[in-house]
Amino acid sequence: MGLYTTIRKGFWALLVSVAAIATVMPAHADNPRVELVTERGSIIVELYAERAPVSVANFISLVNNHHYDGLIFHRVISGFMIQTGGFTFDMTPREPGTDNISNEATNGLTNKRGTLAMARTNDPNSARAQFFINHRNNASLNMRSDSAGYSVFGKVVEGMRVVDAIARVRTGNYGPYQNVPLEPIRILTAKLLNPDAWTGTGATTVEPSFERPIPIR
Numbered sequence: 001m002g003l004y005t006t007i008r009k010g011f012w013a014l015l016v017s018v019a020a021i022a023t024v025m026p027a028h029a030d031n032p033r034v035e036l037v038t039e040r041g042s043i044i045v046e047l048y049a050e051r052a053p054v055s056v057a058n059f060i061s062l063v064n065n066h067h068y069d070g071l072i073f074h075r076v077i078s079g080f081m082i083q084t085g086g087f088t089f090d091m092t093p094r095e096p097g098t099d100n101i102s103n104e105a106t107n108g109l110t111n112k113r114g115t116l117a118m119a120r121t122n123d124p125n126s127a128r129a130q131f132f133i134n135h136r137n138n139a140s141l142n143m144r145s146d147s148a149g150y151s152v153f154g155k156v157v158e159g160m161r162v163v164d165a166i167a168r169v170r171t172g173n174y175g176p177y178q179n180v181p182l183e184p185i186r187i188l189t190a191k192l193l194n195p196d197a198w199t200g201t202g203a204t205t206v207e208p209s210f211e212r213p214i215p216i217r
Helices: 002-024 053-064 160-167
Strands: 033-038 041-047 073-077 081-084 115-118 131-134 152-158 171-174 177-181 187-192
Touching: 033 053, 041 053, 041 160, 053 152, 053 187, 073 160, 081 160, 152 160
Parallel strands: none
Antiparallel strands: 033 041, 033 187, 041 152, 073 081, 073 177, 081 131, 115 131, 115 152, 171 177
């Protein structure tokens, strides 16, 4: 009986200690989440600001400034990735008005199915606004001794069925561009869902300098 009482007192003392620690230590803030409302449905992505601070700050700034509203998925390859962030429905480029950002492919995040990564040219530090969603695990896009890799900065947490639907559309050539969906698929709006989770730069929202798109049905 004495042993049972001692164990019980120890157990309650542990619970009290844990509760006390919980009241002192702040809860870990949720990661920022962005909703991409597309013409095929909604995609919600979670962003990893601690691991990819430059990419996330740049992305949220562009979201808050409506850069992605009305842009299309201009490069789609089923079993590889879907890419957006640079062109309107008639393949007119939309420049973000921001500088190139540094490559963060050394952050330990890998190009797995459903992850978001910054698109770039052959220059590793040339990413600006275009990004892609991996449609499968793409180990070839990770940093290696012979490749700078592509910076992963987030992951789809809701809406992979929408990603799959976009990846399955018919594509063709449009001028010099390849793998362009024959029927444009637009991002109608991109919105930061939990602004309280973001304390970095890019928190100021401005009105877009272009007309927001509406669904054509």
